[in-house]
Amino acid sequence: SxxxxxxxxxxxxxxxxxxxxxxxxxxxxxxxxxxxxxxxxGLVHLILIRSNEREKHSGRLxxxxxxxxxxxxxxxxxxxxxxTASYFCATDAxxxxxxxxxxxxxxxxxxxx
Amino acid sequence: KAGVTQTPRYLIKTRxxxxxxxxxxxxxxxxxxxxxQTPGQGLQFLFEYFSETQRNKGNFPGRFSGRQFSNSxxxxxxxxxxxxxxxxxxxxxxxxxxxxxxxxFGPGTRLTVT
Numbered sequence: 739s740x741x742x743x744x745x746x747x748x749x750x751x752x753x754x755x756x757x758x759x760x761x762x763x764x765x766x767x768x769x770x771x772x773x774x775x776x777x778x779x780g781l782v783h784l785i786l787i788r789s790n791e792r793e794k795h796s797g798r799l800x801x802x803x804x805x806x807x808x809x810x811x812x813x814x815x816x817x818x819x820x821x822t823a824s825y826f827c828a829t830d831a832x833x834x835x836x837x838x839x840x841x842x843x844x845x846x847x848x849x850x851x
Numbered sequence: 852k853a854g855v856t857q858t859p860r861y862l863i864k865t866r867x868x869x870x871x872x873x874x875x876x877x878x879x880x881x882x883x884x885x886x887x888q889t890p891g892q893g894l895q896f897l898f899e900y901f902s903e904t905q906r907n908k909g910n911f912p913g914r915f916s917g918r919q920f921s922n923s924x925x926x927x928x929x930x931x932x933x934x935x936x937x938x939x940x941x942x943x944x945x946x947x948x949x950x951x952x953x954x955x956f957g958p959g960t961r962l963t964v965t
Contacts, residue, residue, distance in 0.1 A: 771953060771954075773956075778939065778959075778961070779958055779959065780855070780941055780956035780957050780958045780959050781894075781941065781943070781954075781956040782956070783953035783954065783955070786953055826894065838884075838896050838899060838907040838909070839884070839896065839954065840896060841886070841893065841894035841895075841896075842893070843893035843894075844893060844894075
């Protein structure tokens with residue numbers, strides 16, 4: 739089963755609005771990362787947040803982490819057409835002592851002009 | 852610094868054939884991971900290599916294999932291709948294994964099995 743589950747699966751908003759995506763995970767983690775993928779291309783790293791951090795900012799991006807709820811959110815403020823992409827959270831799932839990185843299925847974000 | 856490169860970018864194969872995909876990591880990166888991405892299953896972890904050793908493996912059949920060379924370049928091989936192997940195969944490199952640092956992804960190899 740997926741370690742990370744993004745919600746919603748798809749999101750369409752008007753340009754200029756804020757977009758919020760959520761990620762829930764099942765096991766304890768050391769780090770959580772958010773990535774962006776433009777259609778059919780490789781992933782681009784956005785932000786890494788460690789388990790002892792609660793919030794992190796990078797430009798128009800704000801990530802929060804709630805380890806008690808095993809969830810994270812990614813907020814994109816003042817969205818632009820170029821933000822249209824799929825967004826994935828990735829965790830280092832401590833499953834069977836392996837620390838392989840597990841990705842969720844992603845949120846497809848579409849920014850309407 | 853050059854990014855992660857993957858070759859070939861596109862590939863069409865027939866069921867039953869085998870295929871080898873190549874990944875060159877960012878200079879200095881010693882960890883290489885492979886992922887399979889399909890619309891239905893999303894991004895699934897295949898395996899990770901570090902210092903020429905397979906460090907982690909996902910839940911894929913033995914038809915999927917890989918290796919890493921001394922220069923950190925990696926290859927993955929899929930034998931006896933099935934239609935369901937059609938996917939985007941992504942390679943990612945990082946300084947060290949695990950999620951301590953971010954991974955840098957290549958553009959992917961789009962494999963179509965007919």
